[in-house]
Amino acid sequence: MSGVRVCGLTKAFGPDRVLDGVDLDIANGEILAVLGPSGCGKTTVLRVIAGFLSPDSGAVRLDGTVVAGDGTSLPPQRRHVGYVPQEGALFPHLDVRGNILFGLPRRERTQQRLTEMLDLAELPADVASSYPHELSGGQQQRVALARALAPRPQVVLLDEPFSSLDASLRLSAGREVVRLLRAAGTTAVLVTHDQGEALSLADRVAVMREGRIVQVDAPADLYRNPVDVGVATFVGGATLLPATLRSGTAACALGDLAVNPRVQSSPDGQVTVLVRPEQVRLLPAGPSGPHADVKEVAFFGSYASVSLRLRDGVRVAARVPAVLVPVVGASVTLEVVGTVGVYR
């Protein structure tokens, strides 16, 4: 049984076609990230599922029941869908208790339920009487999630929930939220423009572009086998090189590279190869192999991004561990580890 099923959603705002046939199938208990650049329509998908917007065509099913489409549209308050908007959006006029119990019928607004939710969100009992502005960003986020989970929704929708948090807090807050969702066994859709967030938190990632879903895959598969160059460069750093493909080997400026088994059946001819920066290894300049000069080094602490130039002028990006950072101007030989993707 699928938790959320979205078929052929379209939506236009005036002349802007924001959704152009979106299909999604989210299993019960699954956490799916919808990843895309701003303006791709990902928030619109979320708002259609929540019921704040009606699609022009297409359908939304929650637990097998049609909630939008076929001329029906269930109002948001009857969909039992939890919603965690950007920045948490806690009710400023209510304390934590008031916020968490907000969606429950009066007789269920009990101390017991409050304690359960505070425990689930790992919030200390004494924050119950605090007001939102007295909480840290991470705490606000957990209260917002507890509020969404309190009425036991079938699905929780999270709209860029971590974008307002400090970079340092984001990762931990994200993990925390995923842990809560798993503990509650809730299906979740997480909308984000942050690749790291999507890849690290979700069971599967749906990449969205210009109102369409272009690929849905588990994070590792998505990163290793993006369907096209656009997705490839969107989900991570990439060097794209022209190459000639011949029987599973791509010949390019970085030498003869082994091609990803998924695309080995690809017919021979001119292709573009995709090399991830962490696949490029820097070796002391040797007699053979592609030679390059180090042009720029951006040091990030645990690793460094290195920009290299091959003898024929082609630029290559590499990512090296901190202990192997070269000096600018050094001459190195490059080696590519693992298989590469090819695109026409």
Added chain:
Amino acid sequence: MLVPVAAAAVAALALVPLGYVVWYAVTLGPAELVQLLVRPRVGELLRNTGALLVGVVGGSIALGVLCAWLVERTDLPGRRLWHALFAAPLAVPAFVNSYGWVSLTSGVQSYPGAVLVVTLSYYPLVYLPMVAALRGLDPALEEVALSLGRTRWSAFTTVVLRGARPALLGGALLVGLHVLAEFGALQMLAFPTFTTAIYDQYRSTFASAAANALAVVLVLGCLLLLLAELRLRGQARVARVGAGSARRPARQRLGRARPAALLGSALLVVLALGVPLASLVRWLLVGSSTAFPMAELTSALATTAGLALGAAALAALLAFPVAWLAVRHRGPVPTLLERAAYTAHALPGIVVALALVTVSIRVVQPLYQTLPLLLVGYAILFLPRALVTLRSTLEQAPPVLEDVARSLGLGPVRTFTRVTLPMVRSGLGSGAALVFLAVSTELTATLLLAPTGTATLATEFWANASSVRYGAAAPFAVLLVLLSLPATFLLGREAQRGRPS
């Protein structure tokens, strides 16, 4: 669907006075209008009004900027106290201020006297936004100008005043509109302007063609002021960094000018506050030695409070759909409706009252001289005040919170009562409070619209003061001042938070 209809109805109501004036001018025709207006008397009124406008606006700008600079940018001792004192004249209604002066010396019943007294009443309207602007301005701009070799004076005039220009112009416009609308003070100062002439005309010939023709000119004057302000403000953008800067600019040392600055400030406070208040106390003592009108005072207070309460509730109610539409459904039509609701901001009370009198007589006769019409008049006049505060609170109530409430199972009605209303309650309350306070000291429209026998504090004060029963007027004046205090306090505090009021 209900909200847009309600907003449109409110906008239409707010447009009644302006619409009436335009309709009147058009139906009367140019020939008739010229005949009514090209007279020596009208020429004199035009000269008087123009000269007063120039004098008061100029004086207010000079005083307002100087005081704001002293309080915000110099090391003047006791700046908090001075700020309160510089803003305090707003708590003395202009007609009470004039009463204070006139009952002291008839010397002020002249052009210089009128300019002095009215300026002393209205310069805080420039002072307060200037304080807010100087607070809000990023001191880095001034520092950059200094680092580029500008002198302090040059940096102040080119960077600071330039940045504060919208506030300065806005304040000056407000002063101008108040001068055009001022009735009580000028009547008492025996300095005839269009507004006092309309009133006199109304008293002698009711809503006659002459009164209406003068109203047309007055409205034209207001529109010209608005246009001038728009023009001067231009397209200049004044970028503000963040919501008020954490850093304060270095204060200018007054040095040897300090005694002069203190003396000047003291003189201003004596003139603007000391004179009217001393005069008030004196007449209070004189008046109470004869008979203290306790019964009249209580009943006038009760009537005033009742009217103000009703008008405040009505204005808040009317403001809601307009503000809601303007904030939540941005677009040309909501903007237009909002602007329409603001028109009364530029219209003198006398014009609004005259229009309502005429319209009610011609169209809805049973409403003429009734309580509902008076309340509607108040609501139209002070709708902008309720709108401004309500709007800014609504802006801070993100619609996403309503989405969250819906997703948590609440229908539209309960979302409104449990989320929207609690969030805007404070704005709704302070908007209504501002209207309450404005209504409780309103004189001009009340004189024209109130049902016969209705005695408010302002009309009772007026009845006594204009027939030179100064002692009898004093207790009413004291209550009027007390009623104006809270709003003045609020405005002063807002300005110091760096928010233009």
